[in-house]
Amino acid sequence: MRGRPRRGDAGRMSTPTRRPLHYAFAAYAAVAALAFQTVPDPKYPLMQTIATGGYLVAAALLTVLALGGARRSLIGFHLGFLPVQFLFLFGGSEAPLPGMLFGALTVAVMRPRFPRLRRTPRRVWLTLHVGVSVGWLGLATAMSTLAIAGATADGHAVRHGAYVLMHVFDLAIVIPSVALAIITGLVVSLGTKWGLVKHWWVLLKFAISLVIPIIATVQSGWIEELEHRTLDPAGDPGGLGLVLVCCMLGYTALLWTAVVLSVVKPGGRTRWGRAGAPAGAPADRRAGGPARPPAPAGRRLS
Incomplete structure (x- = not known):
């Protein structure tokens, strides 16, 4: 017709x-x-x-x-x-x-809406995501330590060497780690029941993954500036060295926040997740909370 x-x-x-x-x-x-x-x-x-x-x-x-x-x-x-x-x-x-x-x-x-990953591909992608993310967290911790060393060291070799190592880590390891973490995270979220915008903890992790590249771009310029500034034995990091320390500590704190979100999974479902929940699901389950157990036969729950 x-x-x-x-x-x-x-x-x-x-x-x-x-x-x-x-x-x-x-x-x-x-x-x-x-x-x-x-x-x-x-x-x-x-x-x-x-x-x-x-x-x-x-x-x-x-x-x-x-x-x-x-x-x-x-x-x-x-x-x-x-x-x-x-x-x-x-x-x-x-x-x-x-x-x-x-x-x-x-x-x-x-x-x-994406098709669910099969068991084996899901495990492979999840393993890649966890491995890359853990490595990324370790790199952030190491770079925070180097930033503190560069800002507080008295010797020129340690001060300048810290920023040289940070620059190498930033270009050779951190940048690929950020890209791989975002890619694997998208695949794992979109290919499983969690989705990208259905649950608050996934959405917050995705927001963090968008904020971190902004921080990484800014701190890359600071690292390069400090590397050139400390090339002279008389050069001093000054206030920029302390700013970089705060930046790296905030960077690391965001990654730890993502870890906590992955473990605790707080917040329940977003409104997009509630809209896609089964119509017969209990209200608290649709919101992401635990489902209330059914009452035994012949009894009512008070």
């Missing part, structure tokens, strides 16, 4: 593509590409070129996907582009920071 919706139309209507958001992101990507081209004397010229080209390709691809209404491809694009934008930060512009936030909010608004 002409007026009868085709199979699957209801699903499309209940999960819209949100084309205006994608068009807006495509426009932002084009502006971000121009922003990278205006950066004078970038430290990593190759990364500047990659970021410029990456944003231009993203703008074109996103426009095509939005025009075609490819909802799954759009969601996959935004999820995959999040860690890529983090790497673009080293092209010398801060443009990827709002881009990461924009992409994350777009995915949340689209309310993606």
Whole structure:
């Protein structure tokens, strides 16, 4: 019949593509590409070129996907582009920071639904996520110790060496760890019952994963500045050394907060999680709390 919706139309209507958001992101990507081209004397010229080209390709691809209404491809694009934008930060512009936030909010608004991971892939991804996250926490603790050593040491060798090691750790280990932790965390959350926005503890962890790259970008510049400042034996870290210590301690505290959230799982379900809960589930269970045991036959619970 002409007026009868085709199979699957209801699903499309209940999960819209949100084309205006994608068009807006495509426009932002084009502006971000121009922003990278205006950066004078970038430290990593190759990364500047990659970021410029990456944003231009993203703008074109996103426009095509939005025009075609490819909802799954759009969601996959935004999820995959999040860690890529983090790497673009080293092209010398801060443009990827709002881009990461924009992409994350777009995915949340689209309310993606992903197939559950099978048992073996779920264990593999979970193992990768836990291993990378634990390593990341260890690196943050080590870098906090180095920051304290650099700010308080009397000898030039220890003071300058601490910032040199921090710079090496930052570029060679921390950056890949951040990207891998975000990628594996997204796969584990979206491929299991927890989802990305269904439970408060997962949503808070995701927010932390977006805040940390901002901190990492700022502290990378400070580490480089302190490395050059202490190159001279008479050089002193000054107030910037103490600021870096506070930054690294806050960085580590955020990672410990993520650990606590993973273990305790507080907060129950978000409104998106409650909306997707089974209609017959008890109210406290829909909110994420423990289900109340049923009353024995012939008795009423007071």
